[in-house]
Amino acid sequence: MGSGDDGATTQLMKIAKVDLRGLQSNTMAWAEARAAVTASMAAHGYVVVVHDALDAELRRALFGRALPELYALPFDTKKSSGAFSNGPHRGYDGQVPSEVLESVAILNPVEPGNVRDFTGRLWPQGNPGFCDTIVSFAKNVLELAQTVERMTLEGLGVHEESIAWQLFSQSHTARMMLYGTPPDKETSNISLGAHPDDQMTTVIAQHEVGGLEVQVDGGRWLAVPPEPGTLIVIGGDQLTLVTNGRVPACIHRVRAPSGRERFSVLLSRRRKGDPIMRAMDELVDEDHPLMYNPCSHEEYRAFRLSEEGRKLREHNPLKAFCGVEKDGSKE
Ligand SMILES: O=C(O)CCC(=O)C(=O)O
């Protein structure tokens, strides 16, 4: 990893989008959208969708009010709430210059009570506007994540009962991020280093500053524009494991904002609790032999945060941890 452009140029090629607005299941339009979603997920581990989960009003409420209010809280309030973290933290293994990134997570934010408890720790008098914004975001985006997971699994030929079980057995977390301006523009034009997520899927909503990039074809970087009305859904290592490698975990990174703060809000899905995760039966056969041994997600997370896991972060840490064929012969 070098300085300057980080050794890889970002291409300005237009990223393909799939329109998921107003689709009814079991229609031709659904089947066409499903084919496009599955193709993008199977090729690159992400899909950019046109969707009304985050309409103009909710977008304004989120990026124009909720996040600025949250991050404007006094340092001591943030610190004592126990909710804020900065620098490398649970779920992070990118290179994060500590003063550049702050992040706050809320577990299962479709439950208004969870969001109220969270706001109560920061604003003793409550903050109903903040709660409404986060709950609406979580509900709409959760539905989108489930639609993309369903389409991808259907497109890969998974049976309905397995899909229903898979969708039901996920929990979700919302994460609100603030990227400050990096202290040294010369050496840090990347504010979050390249990594795959360890979860099932993550939907990312970017504020107007943008900066998210995804890797395609094992090397080229594509910028994901922060275009209102679009959202990106990214597959993580859990999805790779359960699909027996049919969906690669998308490698992505965040380019440092150009002299401005950047906000993003993420909704990640992962298996509830810490069950042993394994490939879905329908996706293992003679033509597709088992690629990953069953493993515990918590143990895998611990590996990702270990020294060895951090070193591997762009180089298939899942394979190193539980691959049936370990690296050794070749990369
Ligand atoms: O802020 C973003 O756009 C992406 C953040 C990210 O990749 C992560 O938190 O894992």
Ligand SMILES: [Fe+2]
């Ligand atoms: Fe990520």
